[in-house]
Amino acid sequence: MFKQRTFGPLSRAAAASFATLIAAPVLAQDVGQGTIEALEEIVVTGTNIRGAAPIGNAIQTVGAEEIAASGKATVAELLRALPTNFAGGVAQADNNRGGQDGTSAGANLTGGSGVNLRGLGALSTLVLVDGRRVATSGQFGDFVDVANIPAAAIDRIEILQDGASAVYGSDAVGGVVNFILKRNFEGVQTTARYGTLTEGGGDEFQASIVGGTSWSSGRAVIGYEFNDRARVTAADRDIDGNYADEGGVNWQNYTSRVGGAANLFGPGAFSYISPVLYTVPQGSGSGLTAAQLAPATGGVGNTSNPWAGWDILPEMQRHSLFVTFDQDIASGITTNGSLRYTRREGNYHTGYVDLLGSVPATNPNFIAGVTNNFSVLVDDFITQRDTTVDSFGGDLGVTFDIGGDWKLDVHGSYSRENQKRESQLERDANIDDFLAGPGGGQVSAPNSVVCSLMGLNSSNIGAIAAPTAQQAFCAGLNYETFNPYSTDPLSAQVLSQLVGYENLEFDSWVRQGSVKADGTVVDLPGGPLKLAIGVDYRTEHIDGELDFNYRSIDPVRLPYGATERDVKSAFAEFAVPIFGDANSLPGLRALDLSLAVRHEDSQGLGDFTSTDPKFGLRYKPIESLNIHGSYGSSFHAPPMRFAYDGPQPVPGGNAILYNSAYTAPCTTGMVELNPANSQGICTLNTLVVSGGAGPVLKPEEADTWTVGFEFLPESVPGLLLSANYFNLQIDNRLVRITAGQLSGILANYFATGRSPYAGNITFFPDDAMVQSLYDDPRFVGLVGPGMTLQPNQIGAVIYATQTNLASLKMDGLDLGASYGFDTGIGEFEVFANGTLLLSYELQSTPGARYEDKLGKYEVMGNPVKLKSKQGLSYRRGSFGAIATVNYTDSYECVSGCYVPNAVGAPVLNTAPVKIDEWITLDLQFNYSFDQASGFLNGTSLGLSVLNATNEEPPFIDTGRLVSGNAPEPYDAANAIISNRAVALTVTKSF
Template identity: 80%
Template sequence: MSNAKSGPLSRAVAVSFATLLAAPVLAQEVASPPEALEEIVVTGTNIRGAAPIGNPIQTLGAEQIAESGKATVAELLRDLPVNFAGGVAQADNNRGGQDTSSAGSNLTGGSGVNLRGLGALSTLVLVDGRRVATSGQFGDFVDVANIPAAAIERIEILQDGASAVYGSDAVGGVVNFILKRNLEGLQTMARIGTFTEGGGDEFQASAVWGHGWDSGRVVLGYEFNDRARVSASDRDLNGNLSSRGGVNWPIYTTHVGSAANIFAGTTAAFNGNVAYTVPQGPGTGLTVGQLTPATGGFGNSSDPWDGWDILPEMQRHSLFLNFDQDITDRISTHGGVRYTRRDGNYHTGYVDIYGAVPTTNPNYIAGTTNAFSVLVDDVLTQRDVQVDSYGADLGVKFDIGGDWQLDVTGSYSREIQNRKSQLERDANIDDFVAGAGGGIVAAPNSVTCSLMGLNSSNIGSIAAPTAAQSYCAGLNYETFNPYSTEPLSAQVLSQLIGYEDLEFDSWVRQGTVKVDGTVMDLPGGQLKLAVGLDYRKEYIDGQLDFNYRSIDPVHMPYGATEREVKSAYAEFAVPLVGDRNSLPGLRALDLSLAVRHEDSQGLGDFTSTDPKFGLRYKPIDSLTVRASYGTSFHAPPMRFAYNGAQPVPGGNAIFYANSFYTAPCNTTLVELIQPAVPNASGACPFVGMIVSGGAGPTLKPEEADTWTAGLEFLPESVPGLMLSANYFNMQIDNRLVRITSGQLGGILANYFATGTSPYINNLVFNPDDALVQSLFDDPRFIGLQGPGVTRTPNQIAAIIYATQTNLASLKMDGVDLGARYGFDTGLGNFEVFANGTLLLSYELQASPGSRYEDKLGKYESTGNPVKFKSKQGLSFHRGPFAAIATVNYTDSYECVSGCYVPNAAGAPVLNTTPIKIDDWITLDLQFNYTFEGTGGLLSGAGIGLSVLNATNEEPPFIDTGRVVTGNAPESYDAANAIISGRAVALTLTKSF
């Protein structure tokens, strides 16, 4: 791809609006609850009919959702300025590490919300005010991709800590999806869309029916969404980034091709020194003289993105039902059910095999190492994902005198997630054989046995076969010849490629009893109170069926974890000054106080008491000043506390690797693999052991202090103008961090450069043999990962504890600013709007006692926020026609360290000076027409055309060399941009 800059049209529009209106919050901000048929509870308070005091609630109504041009809720929320760092695991980033992708702990390619850039853990997601079951292997986010857009009446967003109202998780804010309950008739929609650069054809349809009667109402709906895959080849995405100023990575890190390489050393590695390449053909009876000497140690290579999807094929069905019914004049009931089934399929490239051909294989080549690599391109591997999402709630309301009301509500939510992947059969954690020095050791894996060339017919030719040889011979495998370029048999392919079938089940039950009403009349209005009790039980477990780490199929359960939480809360709304006692300069003054005590028992007990104070002051009718202070927290996800055995490295596991971890070749801080042979980047490998997964029940909740101050100005002299500003400041202590796969390279590089690290307590170099032996004996130990020979405890040079730790503290502040101005020209109604979030600081203290480091606008694989994100644009309405142009802006930032540049010879070297990552500006267009006053079939019909990223802006280029699955580098930062390109969609609506 070319390194295209932002187009002149989108840049000019963005700069114009940014200059005119500064930077901002959602254009749909409201200071009072939306109109409804009855008093409702707005997000951020437990008191009916009141808006939260001290905080604005930002609302996206059904009309705004439809006008966004987005097909799904996940796509809509991703573009919100306050949702920094893209949320969790967007579907176009399925190759990332275990914390950010469907290939890791996010099993089904779900999408989360990340308010303030604090991570999905710190954003509480509700549906009709009720909690939703968590998603992912760690249960660390709520998957909003399972919420149908057709069911949503509005989305309410509170950008402030709210544990005083909701308890755990409401640190960065709350996103509450309010479902439709007031609808008369039938609303239908059909949408077809596609990406103009190929792939991703999409069809969506919905039908929602509602009916009301004197004592009740009901809404019933269905939504279907089907999207085709987008492959890397559809976007010219490949590993050679040299045309964009990056590195030609396949030359250095993909030493594997359809024809085999033979390495100079005894160990095969993706970046090893290739001695020979094998010629095309059957690969039998070869001699060294028939091999081709490799030039520069590179050998055969391949495109690591070949056969990969950047967007999967995905299909979703959603059903929902909501109802309200009066039982008597003083008793009513309300409830609803919803169900979503989502199925997806990813193409995940080809299996590359690294190994050594033993002398027992009839294709062994005398006179060379026979350490080889080869790409098995006979089969394009795939990953199938599936999720069943359930939700139900039922409540009864009792009018108990005056305006007092008792509300008793129970809810249940469940997510059943499944992922089935095709993977190389490169380990054996289930079978054991006698070791050479006594005892037992892991048996050879299926690939090794396929290479051995032994069976029950020829094992007798070996006078004293080893236990491993006898084990493999008993399998009667067909011999694998890696030197052949001819198609492999189905039998050999089944020996090389296995499966992993992983399922996780999580649910939450919640019951709430709440009483609220007016305590007394004050001169400024009614003093209101809400008190309540809340109980919930959360649960998550899983199971795994696999053969890619065994010979025979294995079933292993994941330990179940559960948590029981009991809460009590109270909230006052105190109007000190109102219409009846207002004074000049004091038109209104309201105070609020909320407090909640939460006690949890289960794996990782905790208690927390959190207050919140709010103030709303109006010196004049057109100006509202707000302020709030409160504490909030979120408990560690239950899987973070669970440290039982899990049989895959993406969960709780202990493993070691020969080629993944490197250090300077002259270091004395760690013992290198000898002989110390530099790779293409000039670094030398050491044997590193990873202890990953949960940290045990010692983890503590994260704790936050937040205060805000803001204003909203609607000048009477300029009708249609609204200006708003909201300053926020927070500090979070006991922040949960872990060493992720994407961070590890930078952490190690910093340690070897300085001799220390903020994560020093998680790093053990040249460990004691007894400590390593204890990890070998741990039930979580799954042995060698990747190429190379097996190791003994005394050969392990480092232990890296990649577990969750209450290590960090975070300080941040910023401003939400917003503006909109609507005016009528006589030709039609125009509205100019702008909204966004400007961060002033984002500082991380990596460990207690260390200094705070500025992370704002600094690229890291874990996703630090950029300084500024905004949406601005212009809408036009005239009769049945409407047009909206929206510019989305993501500020530029920089990679201070951890990115790669090519040296004079083209080899990758880490940057020594900061590299700028350009801003990203896209233009969205939406055109709608309703057939008003038309009879017949067109009555109640409408048509809409949306063009997203109309100027087809490419994401800003960045070369981090960041790879986890395979060795495919990402050429953009998926946390702040998407690669899908221009999308066009046509929508037809019809009401009956």
């Protein structure tokens, strides 16, 4: 560890921060000596040995004061801003479009937030609370939701940016984020924060109270935090799908050919990108004739804003409680533990229902002489999605002195996430009811929308001499007739026929027990040789339940497939001091080595066995220079939901479906296409296999090595320089392909003829192969409008599932610098730090060439080359200020993006499209009334202005030419659209 200099509080905090590559400076106060002594024997992230920092790696630490001074309300917001957290983490992207499998946000059931170190994805980042595992979140159980951890409970966040399976087992490929809860806290502290977004929406109020006390044999901390955030709508940010003024496409004309008054399309298959022939006039829509219809200009017809009624960020409210305690039981026996509970509730506005369908002749509003293939926007109400998450965590440990400095630690923990989502959805499918089909087989019964259009009931079905099975089925429901040609308000009965519900509940839990002994084996000349050995056992479980009627007539309730695995581990770790204070030499002040190894074996869904070593070295040639390096292997087991492939009749579940929603250049010879429409857009008949991939998935396996230094020159007090080079290769790279990403993957493939995901695409599939998928229990048939397709009409089979790519290689640098100096007018510090990636390459199959993806925009997400923070801090007496410039490097879309052609129609780009760098300025001001008397004593005020210059995210037309899907005008992985945020915080300590 580094020697503390005798500077002021700000400089000391800054030096300690940058010595561990901290992400931001701190408006800190002096740390009491008692606190330091109490924390001497803690286990730091990255090692199992008490009282020692991990050898070979620097630990990035974000303290409670830094969290408070950051201007961020939540832990999720703070972590998202770290330079090492690439591609925005998971979920809490700034929109929630798409179904459960449409986007990562769609599969994020309750609007949670994950961490994505090194840009490797939340899958490859292990998240811990006090060193213990936390239950996973989302439909796929592929991230830990840090939004459920209250900021008021955190003493510090420790971040290890290196593989760590030798210490922690599965998941620690990209790094480890460990939340350390407050334990050594005296008194009472209350905090209230109010913030708002100057561009509209997002008002936020947060309040907390934390109390702590100690006694001769123990201590305890208890606290509560409340957070309430208002929604931010697409209208608040003027997002409407028309990006022509910014050089993009007016998507309203191409994917939103639907309005409050109906459009009529031509015969055959049709979709929102099909040419419109006529528009229907305003009014009751009864008794219309073909002559009353207006011919559509340019095939566009009535359009609408695809973002109307949509939230970018939902309304969210959170309550969190936490308790920590330590207690001596008897001489040489102590116990410690914690409890935490969070309840978070959200409400999303999810837009209007847009319908595609055909009015049959049995409907009294049928218009003779035209096809009656229509689109219409049901704008009578905005659909909504309600979410609830109950998050619980608890742990209890007992430590025994067993001789010398050896201690035996017995620890158990339990964590649980109960996630619920209740959504309103269009009733456009029926996978539960079947009718007798030709040849004695069965066919799906009509869905609720089709029956609403049919206009038949038990009173008029007798007028049909020989009704079909479909007509008889719909008549038996006695539905009220839906007239899509009317612009009058719909009745409550018709609305209930058109819009249904999906209620989805997931339970995810993990219980963990471990026994560890650690202490000194022998005293060497360089210091004590320490050893930690232990065993660990955990059980991970996810199950769920689905209740819906939007894909059935009557409500259906069924389980969502339970998955469980048991994991047994044994581990050992040595810390070997070769040279230390007692035997140091010139040029060899210190030399430490470490060896850690862990064997992990899993049984259950997705069996795996892995043994992972890690070697570390720390060398100090002079007192002010610390050089470190490490090498190790790590792995990540496929999440259980990735390996489960049982039938699940829900979007994003395990299903097989077909449609004609995907497009391709009409000149391509890669796939058989449908005829071009009037705008020259060609579609392909696609069979999509979505959901879990089954037992074929393999664990990710990574080799990582690092080397770095921290330098605090004695000749320049207050200066700190640090650098860390990392290099890793991940074999069997795990990725999750969602249905919402398929259009982007296909666009890149058609443009270049190459794709890392080519193994998931089969063009010109064999009829027997397609037939086997039709016969699969997961097959649900046609989704969306279109014609029934036989196996020989399918032009491509695409697996929107989890998959293993052959390999990923990347390397880069973590860089940091700070210089603090005291002047007659106050203490200043300049600082800069960031992560520079040098390479990021994917290989699809063994032996294939690696493809450079660094700084290349793709829907699957690739990191940019550089993210950094730099700025200036100032403190004088009770006043402090920080100005921070945040930098996200520019990048480009080489292929697969859409741009407007000469007439404004979307076409694939043939030249790279640049996405500009994003530079924002954050300002924080703090004033402490510590010198005041009376009530003001112990009070501090904080004012933060994030994105003070109100910089909008760089424009990019995400170009999703898919039915009913609205493209965003920015890349939510690398920017946020909140714009300027202002917050005032008041803290009072008693």
